[in-house]
Amino acid sequence: MNEYFERKVASIAFNTDSQPATVGVMAPGEYEFGTSEFETMTVVNGALTVLLPEQQDWKTFTTSQVFTIEANKQFKVKTTVDTAYLCIYGK
Numbered sequence: 001m002n003e004y005f006e007r008k009v010a011s012i013a014f015n016t017d018s019q020p021a022t023v024g025v026m027a028p029g030e031y032e033f034g035t036s037e038f039e040t041m042t043v044v045n046g047a048l049t050v051l052l053p054e055q056q057d058w059k060t061f062t063t064s065q066v067f068t069i070e071a072n073k074q075f076k077v078k079t080t081v082d083t084a085y086l087c088i089y090g091k
Contacts, residue, residue, distance in 0.1 A: 005031055011087070021088045030078045037071045038091050046083030051076040 002022075003010045009031060011024030023044070041048075042064070049060045053073040061067055069075050 005029065016088065019088050019090045021086060023086050024084070026077070026079050026083045026085070028080050028082070030076065032074060032076045034074050035069050035071055037089050039069045040066060040088045041069070042066045042086045042088075044084040044086055046081045047079060048083055048085065049078040 001010055001012050008027040008029050009024065011022040013020065013022050015021065026046075026048070041061075043061050043066075045063055047060055047062045049058050050067060051058050052067065052069065052075050058078070059067075
């Protein structure tokens with residue numbers, strides 16, 4: 001298990017049938033992440049408000065909604081509730 005931001009974000013890595021993935025939780029707060037490869041993120045429960053790379057406006061994703069981030073990009077995330085997510089790496 002990996003923990004970030006003073007243990008406010010935690011994730012566990014695993015392999016799907018075809019790609020590596022992580023499942024994790026975020027406590028309320030604001031965070032900035034970087035990608036090393038293409039990522040597909042699904043909100044499992046809760047809500048994430050995201051500022052995607054090269055965008056001006058924040059967008060909120062709720063339970064079951066999906067967003068993607070290209071490789072080698074930075075993005076910001078805010079949440080006001082405990083939120084669970086699934087991140088799948090690669091296309």
